[in-house]
Amino acid sequence: MSLDLASRATQSKDISRNKKKLGGVGQFWLIFRYISLSILFVIAALPIYVMVINSVKGITGVNQSAAFLPPSSLDFGAWGPTWEILREPMFRTLGFVLQSSIISAIIGSINGFVFAKWRFKGSTFIFTTFLFGMFIPYQAIMIPLTQFNKWAGIGGTIYVLVFAHVIYGIPICTLIFRNYYQAIPNELIEAARVDGAGMVRIFRTIILPLSIPGFVVVLIWQFTSAWNDFLFAIFLTGGSPKLAVATTALNFITGSGNQVYYGNNMTASLIVSIPTLLVYMFLGRYFLRGLLSGSLKG
Amino acid sequence: MAVASLKNLKNLNDGRMPKRKKKVNSPWGGFFFVLPSIIAMAIFVYGMIGWTVRYSFSNRTSAWKKDMSFAGMARYTELLQDPEFTHAFSNLLKFTIVFMIGTLISGLIMALLLEKGIRGEGFFRSTYLYPMAISFIAMGTSWRWLMDSAKGDRATGLNLIFDRIGLGFLENTWYTSIKGSMFAMALPAIWQMSGYVMALFLAGFRGIPDDLREAARVDGASEFKIYRHILFPQLSPTFLTILIILGHISMKVFDLIYGIASKGYVTKVLAIYMWQVIFDFQNYAKGAAIAIVILLMIAVVVIPYLIYVNKTEEAK
Numbered sequence: 001m002s003l004d005l006a007s008r009a010t011q012s013k014d015i016s017r018n019k020k021k022l023g024g025v026g027q028f029w030l031i032f033r034y035i036s037l038s039i040l041f042v043i044a045a046l047p048i049y050v051m052v053i054n055s056v057k058g059i060t061g062v063n064q065s066a067a068f069l070p071p072s073s074l075d076f077g078a079w080g081p082t083w084e085i086l087r088e089p090m091f092r093t094l095g096f097v098l099q100s101s102i103i104s105a106i107i108g109s110i111n112g113f114v115f116a117k118w119r120f121k122g123s124t125f126i127f128t129t130f131l132f133g134m135f136i137p138y139q140a141i142m143i144p145l146t147q148f149n150k151w152a153g154i155g156g157t158i159y160v161l162v163f164a165h166v167i168y169g170i171p172i173c174t175l176i177f178r179n180y181y182q183a184i185p186n187e188l189i190e191a192a193r194v195d196g197a198g199m200v201r202i203f204r205t206i207i208l209p210l211s212i213p214g215f216v217v218v219l220i221w222q223f224t225s226a227w228n229d230f231l232f233a234i235f236l237t238g239g240s241p242k243l244a245v246a247t248t249a250l251n252f253i254t255g256s257g258n259q260v261y262y263g264n265n266m267t268a269s270l271i272v273s274i275p276t277l278l279v280y281m282f283l284g285r286y287f288l289r290g291l292l293s294g295s296l297k298g
Numbered sequence: 299m300a301v302a303s304l305k306n307l308k309n310l311n312d313g314r315m316p317k318r319k320k321k322v323n324s325p326w327g328g329f330f331f332v333l334p335s336i337i338a339m340a341i342f343v344y345g346m347i348g349w350t351v352r353y354s355f356s357n358r359t360s361a362w363k364k365d366m367s368f369a370g371m372a373r374y375t376e377l378l379q380d381p382e383f384t385h386a387f388s389n390l391l392k393f394t395i396v397f398m399i400g401t402l403i404s405g406l407i408m409a410l411l412l413e414k415g416i417r418g419e420g421f422f423r424s425t426y427l428y429p430m431a432i433s434f435i436a437m438g439t440s441w442r443w444l445m446d447s448a449k450g451d452r453a454t455g456l457n458l459i460f461d462r463i464g465l466g467f468l469e470n471t472w473y474t475s476i477k478g479s480m481f482a483m484a485l486p487a488i489w490q491m492s493g494y495v496m497a498l499f500l501a502g503f504r505g506i507p508d509d510l511r512e513a514a515r516v517d518g519a520s521e522f523k524i525y526r527h528i529l530f531p532q533l534s535p536t537f538l539t540i541l542i543i544l545g546h547i548s549m550k551v552f553d554l555i556y557g558i559a560s561k562g563y564v565t566k567v568l569a570i571y572m573w574q575v576i577f578d579f580q581n582y583a584k585g586a587a588i589a590i591v592i593l594l595m596i597a598v599v600v601i602p603y604l605i606y607v608n609k610t611e612e613a614k
Contacts, residue, residue: 118328
């Protein structure tokens with residue numbers, strides 16, 4: 001069902017039909033729509049545009065009166081020093097984000113399969129209790145979680161973040177996979193059962209090979225949300241530079257006291273945004289599916 | 299009956315399939331596969347919420363005072379008398395109202411413009427949605443610059459645009475002055491979430507069969523009436539979902555404000571204040587109480603919603 005939801009949102013409507021009979025009023029509305037869409041486009045693109053043009057104006061950046069114009073000559077002066085600071089945190093983030101996303105996806109697909117196709121008495125209720133975990137403010141678990149990390153011996157390592165993203169990713173990953181598997185017809189599973197296959201075998205040989213798009217959706221979702229996460233990072237690493245990840249390192253650069261160097265700050269922000277932007281540019285369709293699956297409408 | 303026919307089918311199997319031991323197809327098999335996650339949720343969601351509640355009832359109010367003795371509602375009554383808390387609370391309410399209405403309207407406009415299909419739809423859709431892929435901390439840099447409070451000759455950012463296009467009266471101090479700070483802060487939030495709302499509306503619109511519109515058109519209904527009386531009523535589940543999503547995101551808002559204004563007083567909301575209380579003042583009990591307030595505000599809306607979703611699920 002959620003697949004339907006995503007394809008509904010992404011499939012452009014067949015417009016050839018509308019094209020034929022455009023009277024004067026129709027023409028007016030078409031122009032009106034394009035103008036409105038373009039205005040919205042400018043608004044949506046403005047912040048990233050500002051970021052890009054100011055990252056090529058050198059470290060101090062912005063020439064106030066020409067602030068919105070691209071520079072007459074490109075100055076990548078801010079890129080070197082900023083990358084120097086961000087390189088280590090970026091690679092650290094990449095490492096932990098890959099780990100947490102892969103583990104999350106595996107857990108999600110198993111849970112999703114059970115909740116969609118291998119239900120037991122009370123499974124809907126349990127699923128609902130999982131979903132609540134998606135909505136909670138993480139502030140409400142942060143203090144005990146810090147203590148748990150210390151107790152479990154992972155305090156002060158990057159595994160605090162792997163662990164947090166895996167655990168608190170369970171609800172959303174389960175939900176995405178469950179919605180995905182619900183679209184698989186029951187007859188397929190019934191047929192396999194009639195042939196004597198057990199549920200585990202069905203999962204392995206029938207469901208998993210069909211799951212690749214589901215895995216892409218969940219991996220992208222978890223990758224993006226863990227990469228962009230700031231709350232867990234700042235709470236669980238306590239701002240320790242040894243454990244700086246992309247967002248906390250960025251906040252260290254752009255945070256108060258350093259605001260004058262906009263060239264520097266914009267460059268750092270752009271560098272940190274590049275990985276998720278690339279994922280969005282090339283796999284945006286799957287990103288949208290994740291977003292819509294997360295909306296609960298099965 | 300079903301079992302019997304199943305057996306017959308198995309007997310009919312003429313040996314092409316190797317005989318296998320009977321598989322565990324007990325309805326409880328699935329339970330064991332999700333058991334680890336059930337335990338994890340029980341401990342790390344529900345257990346830890348419980349532990350945070352316990353903290354909020356304690357006297358552990360500073361780094362050196364590791365006093366977990368029971369204090370009853372003391373922390374909560376303190377919060378009510380704490381001007382900083384009530385300030386953060388009213389900021390959060392203002393933010394929520396502007397953010398929810400603004401995002402709903404702009405997302406709906408985007409969806410209405412695209413809904414019937416238009417050349418270049420994919421391009422516009424992707425541009426409206428990209429803010430969701432970038433961290434608030436990164437976009438905060440741009441927004442801080444766009445919402446620079448300098449005016450007139452020294453103006454940059456949006457004020458400069460207003461100045462240049464002769465709308466100087468629109469120049470303002472954005473999020474830096476107490477009046478209207480939360481309205482300004484809602485702008486980046488609306489910018490970030492509108493595309494998401496658009497996508498939800500688009501999915502909603504396209505789930506409505508075209509015949510419905512055609513029929514209304516044949517009956518001579520105007521386009522406006524079609525939307526008002528036929529399409530919008532069909533979208534009420536979509537509206538509900540969007541309100542829940544926006545509402546809970548708003549209650550939790552942290553990164554977005556922190557990325558732009560850090561811990562500044564004028565834009566302080568509950569999540570920021572909680573962070574400050576924990577990290578700057580090491581007041582775990584009070585921090586826990588604030589966290590529980592945020593949780594309760596979300597729970598009163600989300601739990602009924604989940605029960606409703608649960609019911610419709612079971613009815614399927």
